Amino acid sequence: MDTRLRVDDVWKSWDGVPVLRGIELSVASHQVVALIGASGSGKSTLLRCVNGLVSVDAGSIWLDESLDVTHEKTNLDDVRRRVGIVFQSFNLFPHMSVLANVTLGPRKVLGRSRDEARDAALRLLDRFGLVDKANGYPDQLSGGQQQRVAIVRALAMEPELMLFDEITSALDPMLVGEVLDSVAELKATGMTIVMATHEMSFAREVADRVCFLSAGQIIEQGTAEQVLTDPQERLTREFLARFLR
């Protein structure tokens, strides 16, 4: 299996406070990796380093073993074209219709024609049960619908890797299910996914591998079954005990 993403000894600090301390992570094509850990453990920062929103202090991050995201000469727009990210707070563009949100990237970045981008967007929206919302605006949608549109918006760029940054944390519990279903659907198509999440049962269901982060380090990783039901490290056990209580 080829390696889609390799994070090699990455360090990052904010104003002298270390956030990532020597992260090593390797993700194969079509793999789904879940990052778990308390708030502030570095999950979000790690994801943002992968698509170049945050620049690392040391180490390197490789896409397909060929493009180093952290290299000074790397064009980050190229990286972001290949790596999709969905945020906790949706961040849809409120002044644009759902369709315009989804087609903006393909039209302006990939150079697709209006019709081409529109047809592709409608197909994607249809797949995620949102086609009847195509002409609606973000503020007319529920949180779950907005987050699904955000997923579709990232997918429309045909990324080779998707990053999910706690995408259900801002949602009403009633709406979490529909968003998780979308992620499961995405896994079924073979998408490579790295997701920071607090949904342990979902991680167990879809993740091929679970990594537990604490204070900027990966303390433990393995199959979902191993890490979530039979953790070897004290910190992992303590975290899960607090979570599953």
Place this chain on the structure above:
Amino acid sequence: MSADVAYVDPARAHSRKRKSRRDVLIGLGSLAVFVLLVGVVVSRLPGWPVVQETFFNLDEFVSSFPQLLSAFWLNIRIFIVAEVFILIVGMVVALARTLQAPIWLPIRVVATIYTDVFRGVPTILVILLLGFGIPALDLQGVPNSEVLWGTVALVLSYGAYVAEVFRAGLASVHPSQRMASRSLGLSSWQTNRHILLPQAVRNVVPPLLNDFISLQKDTALVSILGPIEILRRAQIDTSMSFNYTPYVAAAVIFIALTIPMSRFADWLQARTQKQRRAAATV
């Protein structure tokens, strides 16, 4: 009664309606009494006839009004031309101040100095400086029209204010919008163009209208250079009759234009707030 239909007790609906009708009547009645009282008191003041003769002389009003109105046409033209250029200058300067790359430092510095200087200097001073100063240079190929230089001065002065309004508008768009846009691979310029500016402009329409109401009045400042716009016209009429009614008439004309614009600005502001509240509840 099916539960998915809004249900209001008919008796309660009736009493609410009666109460709101009563509130309107009380308001109007109280206003009428107030106006009547003020009218009676003012008209009985010992000085009132003189005041009326000097400021509210109907004959003077009627005779000066048509000329004032046609002179006002010049103010409107100055206003419209200035407004278009102010929007352009304001937008360009606001965007210039957002340029981050080190190579653009000179442009950023120039834009910053421009806003600092022209917000600090009184508009009338800029008008005098350009309107009398530039023709005095007697440069070849440079027009001497006082209306032109008066308008340029208004553009420079108001452009600085409007640039700051646009800048505040850009700052009012949440940083996560830029992050989301850049994450899609859009460049900094594309992000400005498609994501930040449209939202910024929407946010600043009410304060912009406020500046334009102010600009409407300040077109009268150009009168100091000599062109016969409405204020100069009123001044001429007044000096011929020693009656100040033409000034009042000019004021009425200004108000007739600014009041609809003020109400429009209020309406827009209320609508924007309503939209924000609606968006915030999702």
